[in-house]
Amino acid sequence: MKTLIKSLVIASATLVSVNLIQAAPAVVVNSDNADAVDGESLNAYLVGKRKFWEGGSEVVIAVLKDDADANGALEQFTKMDDSRFKSHWQRLAFSGRGTMPKQFSDPEALVAFIKLNKGAIGLVTDTADLSGVKKVN
C-alpha cells in the first residue's frame, strides 16, 4: 500500500511539474508595430472586428496548426476553439470581409512571418525564439 501511495505521489508531482514547465502562449507582433494591445483589442484583432492597426497596416493573423497550447490561447482570447475560429474566418474571408489567418506547423516559420509582415500578429509558444518580434502579452 505504501508503495502504491508513493507511486501516486510521484506521479502527481511529475504531472504538476510537467504542467509548470509547459510552454505558455505568447502573442507576438512585428517589431515595428507601435500599437498597444490589451485584452479587448486583442480579441477585436483576432476575430476580425478591427482589420487595421492604428498605424494603418492590415491585420494579418498567424496561428499554429495542431498546437494544444496555441489553441488554448486562441480559445482564451477569442472564446472560440480552433474549429470554430477557422469556420468564423472562412465566413469572413469567402464573403470578402477579411483575410484568412495563415496557418503554420512550425513556430519558427510563424515567427519569421511576423518579422517580415508589418501588420502580422501571431500566437506562438514562448519557448520559440522570439528575437526580432515583439511580445505583447
Place this chain on the structure above:
Amino acid sequence: MTKKHIVTAALAALTAAQASFASEVTFGGFLSNGYIKSSANNYLVDSEEGDFDFAEVGINANWSPFDRATVRGQLFAFEVGNYGNFDPKIDYLFFDYNVVPSFGLRVGRVKRAEGIYTDIQDIDVARTSVLLPIGMYDPRYRDFTASVDGGSIYGNFQIGNHSFEYTAFHGDIDSNPNSGIAAYALTKIGASLENATLTKFEAQTDTGAQLWWYTPISGLRFGAAHSSLDTFNIVVSAQIPYLGYPIQSETLASSKNTTFSSEYFVGDWTFVAEYRETEIKSRNLTTIAGMTEGWGPEARSKGYSWYLSASRRFLEKFEAGATIAEWVENEETNSLPSEIQNDRQFSLRYNATDYWTLKAEFHLLEGTNRLFNQLGQNQGPLDSKWNMIATKSTFSF
C-alpha cells in the same frame, strides 16, 4: 462591357497584382460537387432520376494596396440543374477603405448582407447542411441575391458589454433572364398559359441594411435586416390554351424583405433561427391578340419563411444537424400545396481533412411551390409529399 470582358479584366488584374505584389496578395478558394435524388418531382436538378449537376467553384484574392485599404475579389461559377451552367462571374470585386473600425466603405460589386447566410451561401464549410433552408436561401437565386453593383458601408461598435455590427448596401442587381429567379417568375406567370416564354426580365436597384447585436452572452447574437428591390419588369409571351390566341403579360413588381435572425454557439452546439417576411406589389398589363386591356390595379401579396436548426459536433470530425423549415408564398392561400413548401432536414457532416468535407442529408418535404417548370422539368402531376437525399464533397483552401 460584356461579362466576358469583365471576367478577363478581373483575371488580368489579379494576375498583375500577384506578379507585382506577390508577397502581399493572398488567395483562397473552394470546389464542391454534390448529388441529389428525390422520390418524386424535380427539385433544383433532375432529382427524380438522381443528378450530379450540383457543383460550384470559387477563387478569391485580397490585396492591401496602401494603409487602411483592401481590394477583394472572387471569381465564381456554379451549376444547379439548368441554372448557372458554369458561366464564370465576378461574385464580388470591390475597393474597401476602412476609415475606423466603426466606419468603412466598399465600392464595386459588393456582397448583399441579409440574414445569416446570404453573403456566405456558397461557403459550404461554414455550415453542417448541404442545402440551406428552403425558400429563404435558394441556390438557384444565388446569382441574383449574392451581390449588387454599387457600394456599401459597414462597421462595428461597442456599447458597454454589447457589441453591434452593421452593413448597408445599395446597387444594381443582376437580372439574367436565364437565372433561377427569372425561371420562377416565368413558372408563376405562365402557369395557366401555353408555350410561355420570357421575353423580358429586368430588375433595377436593391437597397438594404443588416444590423447584428452581439449580446454579453458569449456566442449569442441577434440580427435584423431589411431590403427593398425596385423594380422588376417581366414580360411573358404565350398562347391562350385551347383558343390559341397570342397573349403577352407585362408585370411591374417591387418587393421588400424583412428578416430576423438569431444564432447561438455554445460548446459543441449551434442553434440557428430565422424568420423572413416578403411583401410584393405588382401591376399587370395584358395584351391579347394585339388588344391591350390597360394596366390592372395594384396587387399585393405577403409571404413568409422561417426555420429552426440545431447541430452538434462530435467525435472531433463529425457534425449532425436537424432543421425544420417552412415557406409560404402567399399567406392568404397557404392551404394549397402549390403555395407552400415545408422541409424536415437531417444532416451529417464529416471533416475528412482540414481541406476536405463530406456531407449527406435526408429531407422530408411537403408542398410544391419551389418546383420550377420553365423548361418543362415539372409538368405534373406533382407529388405534394416527397423526400430527397443530398450529398456533397467540398475542397477548400
